[in-house]
Amino acid sequence: xxxxxxxxxxxxxxxxxALGLAAAPAEAQAPIKLGxxxxxxxPTSDQGKDIAKGRNDAVQWFNERGGIHGRKIELVSVExxxxxxxxxxxxxxxxxxxxxxxxxxxxxxxxxxxxPFITKDKMPYLSGxxxxxxxxxxxxxYNFPGGIDYxxxxxxxxxxxxxxxxxxxxxxxxxxxxxxxxxxxxPIEAGRAYAKEIGIDLVDEEIIPTVxxxxxxxxxxxxxxxxxxxxxxxxxxxxxxxxxxxYKLGLKVTYVINNYxxxxxxxxxxxxxxxxVLGIQDVAYWGENVSGMKTLxxxxxxNHPNETPNSPYMRGWLWVIVAAEAIKRAGPNPTGEAVKxxxxxxxxxxxxxxxxxxxxxxxxxxPTNRARLVQVKGGKIVQVREVSVDxxxxxxxx
Amino acid sequence: xxxxxxxxxxGSDERIFDTALPIVGLVLLLAGLxxxxxxxxxxxxxxxxxxxxxxxxxxxxxxxxxxTGQISIGHAAFLAVGAYSTAILEVNVxxxxxxAIPLGALITSGFGLIFGIPSLRLKxxxxxxxxxxxHFITTFVIVHWESMTKxxxxxxxxxxxxxxxxxxxxxxxxxxxxxxVVPAILFAKNLFRTRxxxxxxxxxDRDVAASVMGVSLLRYKLLAFIVSSFYAGVAGxxxxxxxxxxxxxxxxxxxxxxxxxxxxIGGMGSIVGSIFGAIFMTLLPEVLKLTATSLTGIYPQAFGxxxxxxxxxFGLAVIFFLMYEPLGLARIWVRFRSYWQLWPxxx
Numbered sequence: 203x204x205x206x207x208x209x210x211x212x213x214x215x216x217x218x219x220a221l222g223l224a225a226a227p228a229e230a231q232a233p234i235k236l237g238x239x240x241x242x243x244x245p246t247s248d249q250g251k252d253i254a255k256g257r258n259d260a261v262q263w264f265n266e267r268g269g270i271h272g273r274k275i276e277l278v279s280v281e282x283x284x285x286x287x288x289x290x291x292x293x294x295x296x297x298x299x300x301x302x303x304x305x306x307x308x309x310x311x312x313x314x315x316x317x318p319f320i321t322k323d324k325m326p327y328l329s330g331x332x333x334x335x336x337x338x339x340x341x342x343x344y345n346f347p348g349g350i351d352y353x354x355x356x357x358x359x360x361x362x363x364x365x366x367x368x369x370x371x372x373x374x375x376x377x378x379x380x381x382x383x384x385x386x387x388x389p390i391e392a393g394r395a396y397a398k399e400i401g402i403d404l405v406d407e408e409i410i411p412t413v414x415x416x417x418x419x420x421x422x423x424x425x426x427x428x429x430x431x432x433x434x435x436x437x438x439x440x441x442x443x444x445x446x447x448x449y450k451l452g453l454k455v456t457y458v459i460n461n462y463x464x465x466x467x468x469x470x471x472x473x474x475x476x477x478x479v480l481g482i483q484d485v486a487y488w489g490e491n492v493s494g495m496k497t498l499x500x501x502x503x504x505n506h507p508n509e510t511p512n513s514p515y516m517r518g519w520l521w522v523i524v525a526a527e528a529i530k531r532a533g534p535n536p537t538g539e540a541v542k543x544x545x546x547x548x549x550x551x552x553x554x555x556x557x558x559x560x561x562x563x564x565x566x567x568x569p570t571n572r573a574r575l576v577q578v579k580g581g582k583i584v585q586v587r588e589v590s591v592d593x594x595x596x597x598x599x600x
Numbered sequence: 601x602x603x604x605x606x607x608x609x610x611g612s613d614e615r616i617f618d619t620a621l622p623i624v625g626l627v628l629l630l631a632g633l634x635x636x637x638x639x640x641x642x643x644x645x646x647x648x649x650x651x652x653x654x655x656x657x658x659x660x661x662x663x664x665x666x667x668t669g670q671i672s673i674g675h676a677a678f679l680a681v682g683a684y685s686t687a688i689l690e691v692n693v694x695x696x697x698x699x700a701i702p703l704g705a706l707i708t709s710g711f712g713l714i715f716g717i718p719s720l721r722l723k724x725x726x727x728x729x730x731x732x733x734x735h736f737i738t739t740f741v742i743v744h745w746e747s748m749t750k751x752x753x754x755x756x757x758x759x760x761x762x763x764x765x766x767x768x769x770x771x772x773x774x775x776x777x778x779x780x781v782v783p784a785i786l787f788a789k790n791l792f793r794t795r796x797x798x799x800x801x802x803x804x805d806r807d808v809a810a811s812v813m814g815v816s817l818l819r820y821k822l823l824a825f826i827v828s829s830f831y832a833g834v835a836g837x838x839x840x841x842x843x844x845x846x847x848x849x850x851x852x853x854x855x856x857x858x859x860x861x862x863x864x865i866g867g868m869g870s871i872v873g874s875i876f877g878a879i880f881m882t883l884l885p886e887v888l889k890l891t892a893t894s895l896t897g898i899y900p901q902a903f904g905x906x907x908x909x910x911x912x913x914f915g916l917a918v919i920f921f922l923m924y925e926p927l928g929l930a931r932i933w934v935r936f937r938s939y940w941q942l943w944p945x946x947x
Contacts, residue, residue, distance in 0.1 A: 242908065243908055285852075287843050287847070290844075291646050291843075294642050294643070295646070297642075298769075299641040315845045315847065384753050387752060
């Protein structure tokens with residue numbers, strides 16, 4: 203090699219190496235995209251807005267600490283107004299255009315609708331829907347409900363009825379009130395079967411619209427069957443309508459509300475009508491003494507100084523925490539398959555104390571079998587006791 | 601030099617297009633659409649497909665509303681019947697899509713015929729309420745006839761298959777949708793050059809006078825409902841294949857109102873207006889969404905804020921058109937065209 207070429211070659215080599223060095227971190231630093239489906243305008247927007255805030259804040263928090271494996275997280279957000287067709291369109295965008303690694307889903311109607319697509323695309327889908335139909339990995343291997351499934355909740359309710367029933371002269375009578383959508387109906391069939399199994403009379407079922415303004419006629423029909431306990435499966439925004447109408451009619455029943463129907467706002471919205479109402483809740487309430495609460499409170503105070511936080515905000519965090527952990531476990535170049543396997547390696551994973559620890563296995567996608575029975579007392583929500591059901595494989599996917 | 605409309609023979613009077621320009625434009629547009637997909641993202645294909653479906657549906661409604669003067673708020677129900685009957689024919693009976701879509705559309709026509717019967721006695725608002733009942737009855741049936749429709753859980757539809765190739769993506773279904781959009785437009789455009797179409801217009805303008813002239817109101821009003829719901833049936837069948845999942849929630853009253861808005865904003869009694877209306881109403885929310893997304897970098901709350909103002913913008917757009925351009929986008933188009941036709945002697 204001639205003398206003149208030597209430095210040139212060296213320069214070229216140095217340049218190539220430098221380019222390589224520059225390219226490698228650039229590749230590693232490409233953000234990890236997550237699909238973010240939220241409802242800000244639809245019938246569940248009361249929770250949707252807080253959930254969206256929680257997800258944004260959580261992602262920001264992780265990014266400020268360097269992201270995952272040095273890569274930032276990017277949320278690709280779509281607002282879908284709780285309309286399944288719009289969710290289908292959003293999902294296409296996530297998968298085909300944005301190439302997201304994982305989707306933070308939202309409601310039951312849309313998640314159930316997307317089931318075949320999710321399985322086909324091998325897209326890990328962490329949903330806000332806790333429908334029992336999504337818990338069976340043989341049917342829906344990529345669906346991961348982000349909380350205790352509705353079927354377990356209705357079984358907790360029925361067990362509670364059984365345990366507290368002292369009258370030996372007759373069996374307890376229960377009724378179900380549920381919203382007219384697949385969220386409302388999700389656990390009902392399993393509830394019917396379980397009531398029969400443990401010897402509780404299901405005397406009535408009342409269906410209320412997704413957006414309910416008056417439940418008087420349904421409650422009057424229900425009154426004729428005189429149930430002792432009523433399980434309500436709709437959203438926080440609409441539960442007070444049922445409670446207030448019931449209070450107005452003077453019904454003497456014990457209401458038990460599922461996790462999405464009761465939060466800090468219930469006593470404020472329903473007033474006296476909410477007194478004594480029970481709820482099944484998996485997430486902690488605001489300000490409770492759990493490990494992650496301090497962080498959440500600080501971030502909330504910083505980002506939304508003038509707003510009152512509600513528990514759906516914590517759910518927003520919860521799912522990002524779970525997703526982040528799964529991505530971390532899936533390694534620096536995660537694929538959908540790897541994230542799914544990572545999620546299935548969760549064993550008593552501590553969700554910063556926001557919920558009971560999560561366990562997913564390749565046979566069972568029910569994250570937890572534990573929750574808390576809460577009650578409205580003096581305008582505040584207090585914990586009555588810890589409740590749980592056994593992880594019976596008979597109920598999986600139901 | 602040609603200046604304005606100047607026809608010297610019956611032949612030239614009967615032509616669909618006055619000048620060669622729209623034909624060239626159409627050919628270019630179709631060619632553009634045909635080669636567009638490989639360069640587009642799924643998102644834009646999805647939008648284009650929804651526009652195509654909306655065009656068929658809006659033309660259908662315009663035939664009824666704009667050309668025959670029969671108000672219908674039941675258009676979402678007609679779409680639903682088309683979508684569900686197509687899907688059920690494929691899922692439960694096992695028909696291929698090229699039979700299921702036309703059969704589904706025929707079923708929808710029958711359904712439209714039944715709900716068109718009140719139009720013989722009722723007019724205006726009264727008819728609107730009668731067709732509204734079609735909406736509620738359909739929704740009720742879809743929700744509760746679970747063995748057929750899978751109720752609120754939603755009915756999965758298999759992809760249409762052409763020569764062994766499943767049309768399971770937005771890129772593939774696009775060609776099916778636009779293969780039906782073109783004949784839908786041409787049929788409607790020609791319909792109003794025929795005796796039937798003229799009769800529709802006569803019924804719209806003054807039904808008593810039309811009846812005196814020998815136009816059978818019974819026949820033509822029902823025929824309008826049949827044709828209109830056939831279009832809705834086709835659009836519904838395409839919706840089933842596009843989203844591949846059907847819910848009662850896909851066909852709310854808001855959908856019917858969206859279609860009414862398409863016809864009003866686009867221009868009542870104008871085929872090209874239906875097309876403009878369909879494009880406008882499908883693009884508006886997307887444009888707002890894109891604006892919101894691009895603004896989130898500067899102002900993080902924009903996403904939530906714009907989601908909430910979308911309905912307000914919709915409402916304002918409708919009011920704007922009703923006040924300042926009651927004949928819709930089609931009228932703006934006509935003015936634009938005649939300006940250039942007459943240019944530079946536009947005095």
